[in-house]
Amino acid sequence: MSIRIIVAGASGRMGQEVVKMIKQHDHLKLVAGVSRTHAGQDVGEALGLAPLGAPFYATVQKALDEQKADVLVDFTTPHTVKEHMALAIRHGVRPVVGTSGLSEPEIQELSELCAVSGVGAIIAPNFALGAVLMMVFARQAAKYLPHVEIVEYHHDQKLDAPSGTAMKTAEMVAETRTEMRQGHPDEKELLHGARGGLTQGFRVHSVRLPGLIAHQEVLFGGDGQLLTIRHDSFNRESFMPGVKLAIEKVMEQDRLIYGLENVIEFA
């Protein structure tokens, strides 16, 4: 039996890669895409591929009403993702979400909705397996090197700052880092924003430039030493093994999982 999938944001940078990835695997089946600009067209034809026999709908609601699906993959916008997830859960369709920008209270609310409905969901701030390892290694390092700052670099079309990956990394670092005040107590910011954003007691810096895709450094400073944990995504195919894994794993879940590190076996 193949896993029936609706892709919201299938016309976007990530959504198009997801469609191509699904096409390559016999156990995955695209049943619909969601796009406001391509509604009514075949997903494959609209994306310049061979016809796929899966229509584009203008809204997630319409796609869920018209097609039987097991999984909703969402790569849309920070403004729409929460509503898309809630709609899917209420339809008994499991969300696999890469869209960034969900707040902690929103994730908590969605988690409760999953628990009440017994529907599994996966939110992964980053599907690149190397980025997941970067976050896990940063959590380990913070126990020993609590002076930390995060610098993330993305393409200049990104809507949110800091990135979902940076926020998740900060949360994971805070799990092992002893709470402490960093830097000079009398430090003065002469240019607003020069020291980045403060979260979990340390700083996050966001760079946006054309040419970049998705990159992050977690810097740990100590007396006479610096540990840098860096990950680079040089293309969007780098996220696809993680998206495929999440689609497979969400079929076994009956609750919301936040972070791919929670479904990967680390020996």
Ligand SMILES: NC(=O)C1=CN([C@@H]2O[C@H](COP(=O)(O)OP(=O)(O)OC[C@H]3O[C@@H](n4cnc5c(N)ncnc54)[C@H](OP(=O)(O)O)[C@@H]3O)[C@@H](O)[C@H]2O)C=CC1
């Ligand atoms: N977790 C991860 O590993 C990764 C996460 N991301 C995240 O995924 C998200 C998408 O990124 P990316 O693909 O680059 O973005 P794009 O802008 O390329 O694609 C977003 C798509 O969402 C659709 N969309 C926009 N507004 C709406 C709306 N109101 N309702 C429904 N659909 C809408 C658009 O399609 P249309 O206009 O046709 O409706 C568009 O094609 C971002 O939040 C990004 O941070 C990105 C890379 C990796």
Ligand SMILES: O=C(O)C1=N[C@H](C(=O)O)C[C@H](O)C1
């Ligand atoms: O917008 C992007 O491109 C990315 N967004 C995600 C994030 O906010 O962390 C994941 C990856 O960094 C690419």
